Amino acid sequence: MNLEAQPPAAQRAADAIAELAQTRPELAEALTGVLVAVAIEAGRTGRFATALQAALSGSPAPRSVKRTGRRAPGPFDPFAVYIEDGEPGLRDKLGELDLEALRDIVAEHGMDHDRLAMKWKDTSRVIDRIVEKVAARTAKGSVFRQDT
Secondary structure (H helix, E strand, O other), rough: OOHHHHHHHHHHHHHHHHEEEEEEEHHHHHHHHHHHHHHHHHHOHHHHHHHHHHHHHOOOOOOOOOOOOOOOOOOOOHHHHHHHHHHHHHHHHHOOHHHHHOOOOHHHHHOOOOOHHHOOOOOOHHHHHHHHHHHHHHHOHHHOOOOO
């Protein structure tokens, strides 16, 4: 593969590894293996690429979600919004969504334990369910946390 035809970032990485190989060849080889494995997996798996990009940009890590495969993913992570902006911020952001987008969030995060929320037609009721579940799951285990 011709590295001169590579994007500038790839060329910089190759140059840095080549320089490292002059003094620490074993480290350069190991680092190359890791970078290659990560790049291949990111190219192969969209979910991994998204999680990797979020991790490298300093965004909150995507939460593990229960997916049935029947609905589209929600437009945003309500847990990240709740942590960042609190309940009022989450309610504001949810209020901008239509009923189907709210249902996507409910389905993605397994918030329909009684199998009722997906049938509701009132968006405020669905928003209440999402906020209730996000607040409860975020606070879970807080009794064991120490305030610093």
